[in-house]
Amino acid sequence: MTMGEFSRSVVGIVAVLVAASVVAGVGVGGAAATDHVGIEQSGATLAVTIDQSAFGIDDTENATVAVEIAGTEIASGEGAVSTSGGTNRYEIDLTADDSLADQDLSSANVTVLPEAGNESTVSGLDLRYVKLSDSGARYDGSKLVLPVSTAIGIPDGTTVELAGRAGGESGTLTATMRSSGTELVVSRTDAFATLALADRNLSVSSTGAVELDGGTYNIRENAGEEAGASLDGSSLVVNHPLLFEEREYTLTITTTQDGADVLTTRSGIAGDGSITVEHGGTAQAETEVTFEHGDVALGTVAVSLGTGPTADLSADGQNVTVNGRLGGEGETNVTVFAGESYEQRAQLSGVPYQNNTVLFGETGHELANASYLLLFEPDSGEPFASSVDAGGGDALVNSVGGGSSLGFLPSFDLGTAFGIPILAIIAVGVLFALIVIVAVWFLIRGNGDDNAGGGGTSIMEVNVRLLDGMTNELIDQPTRIEFEPTRERSSNGPVTRTIRGEDTVEVPQTTHRVSPALDAVQQTDSVSPANQQVKLSIPPKSEQITVQAAGTDIRLPDATVELAFPDGSTDERTTDDDGTAAFKVPYTVDERDCELTVDHDRYRSTTTGLTGSVALEPLTGGARVDARLDSERAPDVDVVVEPDDEYTQRVADPKTATTGAEGAVLVEDLPVGAYVAHLNFEDSDTVETTPASFEVTADQQVTETIDATFSFQLNDDQRRRIDDLHRDISELTPSNRDGAIPYYFGNVLSTVLSTVDEFEDAGVVFVSHGVDPDDATEATIMAVDDAVDYTRTAMTNKQNVDLFSACRGLREARVKWDGDVSVTNFVAFLGDEKANHRQEMISRLESVDGILNEKQDAVSTVTPARDQYDQVREHATGLQDLSPAEQRAHFFVGLQFLDAIESMFDQPELVDRLEETVF
Template identity: 25%
Template sequence: MAVSLVLVGLVAVGFAPGVASADDTLERDGTDLVVNVSEVEDPETVTVAVTDPADPEISYEANATRSDGNTVRIDVTDPASGSVNGTDLRDATVTVTVDPSGDNATAVQLTNGTSVPLHAVAFADDRPAWIGEGEAENASDTLYVPLDAAGTVGVPDGDTVDIDVDGSETANVTGTVHGDGEQLTVDRDELLSEVGDSRETLDLRVLSSAGRVIDEPEIEPELRSRGDGLALWHPLFASGETYTVDASTVGEDARYTATAAETDEGYLELSRLSANDTAIRVSTADGTTLANYTDDDPIAYSGPPEVDAELSDDGALRFDRSLAGLSVDGAVVGAGDEGGSTYANIESKIGSEGRLTPEETDLSGAKTLLLSTAAGDVAASIESGGGSGSAAAGSVGAIGGILPILAVLLVPIVVGLGLGGIISQVQNDVPDIVSKLILGGVGLALALLALLAVHALAPITILGTALQWVGLVGVVIGAAVTPVVPTVVASRKPGVVAASGPFAAKVTVTDGSDLFRGDVSVHYRKPDGRDRYDPVSVRGGRETIQLPGTGTWEVYARHGSARSNVETVDANDPAATLTIPVEATLTVVDAVDGEPVADATISGEAGISGTTDRNGAVTLDPPEDATDAEIEVSHDRYADATERVRFRQNASPTVELDRRTGRLRGSATVDGTAVGAVPIRIVPDDEFLSDRFEVETVSTNADGTLEERTLPIGQYRVETTLADGDGYEKTETTVTVRESGTARAEVDARFTWRLDADRRDRIDRIRRDVRSVSEGGGRDGTIPRYYASVVESMLDVAESVPDAGHEFVGREADPGDAVDGILAAAERTTDAIAEAMTTKRNVDLFAACADMPDADVRWSGTFDLAELLDRLEADSGAQRREVKQRYEAVDGLIEDRRGELSEIAPAREMQQRAWELTREADRGPEAVAIGYTSLLLLDAVEELFEHDALRERLTRTVF
């Protein structure tokens, strides 16, 4: 259970949204503290020490060599030293130190005394939230939320945390953490008054000074069993408010509808519906949706939550403290598989320490409880509490004090002695080592059976008592004496030593470790070697050979061309062990992927040598004087490895080689400009790498850099894969990755798209039309030229597209479509400016300004190609709304300036034409470009009032 809780805590706090601290070196990303180590060369270890005087022992350590780019992540719930439970870490003061790699490197202190939040909160997903009365007198309803204590750290018991409930990332309400991080309570009145427009789920985003510190803040509606039926619980159902309900059981003819349904403690009763998949929609009188589950995506009832409870000696139940404050108004008590169940009238509340005291209800013998609570029906499994340890003394005393000790000790010994005595009567010679091991094993089994028989016949507890150890001592002695008795008896029998005449030799053939399983021939001869005898065939590694005469004999074994050692036997020592050395097939593989390594060189003692084949295998001949040998495996692309090889039958040892690796960094540009998300192919470019490894495809970061990668040493070709059809020319470079240093690959893609003659003619034509807007006999052209400068900016951008290839990387926009959209928008805009500047009021005004000094006032903004491309990939409907909002804002500005000026027609007419451009546009790239241009025209209208030369013209009186 402890391991499970730890794993749940680690998962619950593993992910959270990124938030930045006041110091750029430190950021919070959920439960991770992110340390920027970019200013340290080759960082190795990062240490974050909490320097608050309250608990100076807390520190975190992380391996910087496994960093993500220039940042290192540290889990705030897992310190290297000190305890984060019960310590206030909501505004911790830390010192960050980085140790660079290298023996003589000097530690770098990145921060000293920086404040950063180190706390975290995690909801428990296996226990239900509920609504109940607050603990304080006259307190309003409270939302109780069980927490995962392993993932909730840095908040002292009883302290508050800030919570965002409307998505603004600012604190709307406060919550209180109880039970050392096991429960969170929030005032319901505050929740209901501060929650935002979206109310289908409740998001309790627990905040810190640097953003939220919770991974999954959602509390969703749940189907629960309550009373005699099904109910929908929602944390945002308000008592006294009525709801429109339409619910049905999926696949069944059961429906519940209501137009003024009321709720209680967050529950909406669903009469006549079964506990199956349910489609339901709940909304308020103003149309706000609180639940919307369709037949295709229904809400399911998964049964009552399951919790554990411990029954104390005083009859009280102890639950997890996350359930503190949960009211109980009844229970079904189960006594096990055969005991049935009864109803208990329990009306109480779980206390702050998780204690529930049933009044006048005896729960002894209860195994399960189905509790009716404010959190719906809850299933509890009961374990009995209380101490242990007196059973041993009682059992010993019950059967006579010392008697059970003697029984469990002596019975296994007597069994061993008896078995050994029986065997000694039929044993004619001294048992060899194998026979002794077999006898010991048989004696161990019978002695253990005898011990178990004693425990079965007498009321003695085996586990957890001193008798267990006494019995085990008896078993060991009984097993040991089983082979000892036949050995002693056989050695003292008369005639064993003084054997004469022909005798039988016991031959054991091994491969150095195990019995030789194949067929071998055993040869025997006199020491002078003159007498020849036919060999004996042996299978299975053991054979008894009848030797034809007295005295000493030499025996040896053969298997093919391999020959064993020569041993001597006689009647007094008739046993011989013969070892036949066998070859071994060694396989060398890559330690990472298990693929065979060819051309690896094998060398070792006793002249062992060889080279692996394409399957990574090599057959090694055994040394003459040993059954195992130490070898060294080497390869120019792998680290050397040492292995001890045992030469025995069917031996196929495998040696794993660690790759020799180096580091690769890189960057990608387009026409010399850094750009992110450039696809890069890392292609193995030498014979060894090409045969072993696949091509790797990656992308550069936002700044155009390729994160450092660890690769097997060798030559690689690094190339961009920007498609030729998109106007890019493929480029590549070759690098060699070595164990020392870092290889760098820089590739620059060429953008080959160019403006064709038709588009250039179109640009020239639009420029002529733009110039004609500001030319008029006898009239001032300053304001028309000012608006025309917006179009000129658009044409400049269109002409610059061949030099802006970096802007199209990673986008679906086609350069030709983008230019065509700009030119179409420029034509429409030129027409709109001409129409707006030639109305009667504007013509009269410009005629009245003809005597004013000429002024070259241009719009200060720019038509930005990158922004246009972003808009081409966005929702065109959202752009239309944006233009509408800007149009209304500019309308208000014009009305504000009306009283200051004599004439506002140049502003009003241009404002209206800008909106008409967007309103009349269709869809596609041209419509997006027109919408973007409309925003720029409205910006020019707004800026019109900021230029003195233009305002002076608006103050002229026409008549």
């Protein structure tokens, strides 16, 4: 059968069950509890016979029976269907009760209850039955699904065995019921592989107690619906339900361009339901791909490989110029397709080419002016197809009827009476010449081979042993071996055979160089008629493992890497300075069954499959740092932890954390190793600290205490100005008139100014709020100095002077302001950069203004309070040119005055002055 005939015989066939309407009538056997009752199954019918005499029934009686199966009464006969020979026969339809389909009836109890009594029971019958539908078989993945018409006693999930036969082969198939008893799913087992490859038609018959129709499924065409192919770089990958692992298949590539026939073939070994065949990465024609085993097609799928370059035919037909694909010099195999359907006309080997010109004339051949499709397979480079459109003809020059030779016969017109006898004469002559040539060739080959075994034998058997170079064991998996003739002018080309372990193969009888057809394997041997044994040792596979830190590109030297093989043996290596360890894996070992365990003293161990790169998570611990300033806990202080050895400096970054209210902070997730910690006082000249070094260990917490010293002192100029301000404040109280109210406001300023004297002992406060004590001192002196001036202005107002003069008759009073001003809240106010102090001042002014308006009717005058209020408000609006620290100091003093103004109405001595009416 030709390829085209075969393709036409299989394309479009739908998987069907043939003759499924013929129900197999083979019984599953019968059994009886007594000699008086008989039971047998025939398909979906249960036949019951009873002895008339045993139950007192005569021929004229229409007696009935009841039948229970697995405790369920499924039928009550209306009477015997036949009566003869002293027996009554009853037929029970097993499909009458749907509940039987969901029960396992592989060992069913059957009870027969004749109307006349004398109960009789038959136990342990296998009543399972299945009948297949007449169409709808399909593939589900790699499993064959057979549609079920009737199923009794086989619940979903039940596994049954079927007898299969195909092409003279037989085997037991495993099938599972599913989809509520409507499908039997046949697994792709070894038996199924044998049957699938034996013939296109699979016959299924009974096994055990399961009755199946003797139907036939065209499993080949069913499988074709599931086939798929794709182009992956230089490989064609085909998935197919009928590809079986470790079997070799043939790939046939045909073009759809203008109906051309087969372009070329490749072969490959399938693995786990798919097959990859190297085909070169260059552009080809639009093609179809067919996989075959023997002459049985397994499905045809389309795959696009692009379009090849154009080519031009020389005038004499002896040269073909290919645009840009055959540079330099070399040889190429050429397959020639021609005619309207592009039939294959010739296959030429070793055609020379030079600078993109293929020299057909060098081989004694020439092409006529016609259209061709040429498939080039050069000795270097990738195969490609090219079209030649020279017009003019439909055949090769000097060829007859599209044969496979070129250029040595004259052309005749076969449509004439003269042409036919001439053709017959030529045909006889050619046949005779071929016989003579073949005889001479065998004679020359038999006598001319230095290594010939005698007798002119053209085929020899070679014993091949394929060994694992590491274990010296036979390689028990299919491996392609290439036999290449060593003689340059040998008429035989390279041949490839697939062997497994040790095998005997047939090859042309000549000296061959033998090598495994495997990438990166250069080991070779030779065979000849005088030495027909060869031993090939396949070297182990090299695996290089790189160990690195997870999430980084840091490679880890000194890691221990253990490789465990499937047989339990292990190999251990230590990574080098580049973090790599090299292993040898026996060729016969599947890397997927190996396991890696990696250990490192600074990283967590891990176990994984064999892979080229392993990432380790670092071992980590933590550190608690207690910050102390002048032996006091220091809250809100930044602690900086920095790596302090070669390893931690590579894998860890510095970390900064802030102490809490207790003056401590916990720094976690530090890779094990050496660290140094210090308190961050970079902006302060008044704090001195000593770093602390410590070691972090895996899953532990270390505690370190860091002490700092605060060393601020007021300078002489600051002390002098503070003394001057205290004198100025005391002078606010006049000696020649009542001084109670001026003294009260002066006391506000004395209280604020006195906090400066405590700055030298308030290191923790300044550090925790980030305030420089020198800046705070200068800002406070400035704010108090300005406040003395505007308080003096308010207290020397003429109306106030008259009031104070009028109050000289009152008892002298020195009332102090009861406000609470501490170093802590003052420094906190100065260091709070986020608060809106201006808005706070505005709100407080509005509040105190309302109080003054309210008190105005309660006393004779509020002038001293109002004038001081006006001075504070006016001063607060003119601070734009000051630094932020200076502004905050002025706002703080102003807020203390507003508090004093509000609370002065709670002081009786001061209220007495405001109620004075004679002034």
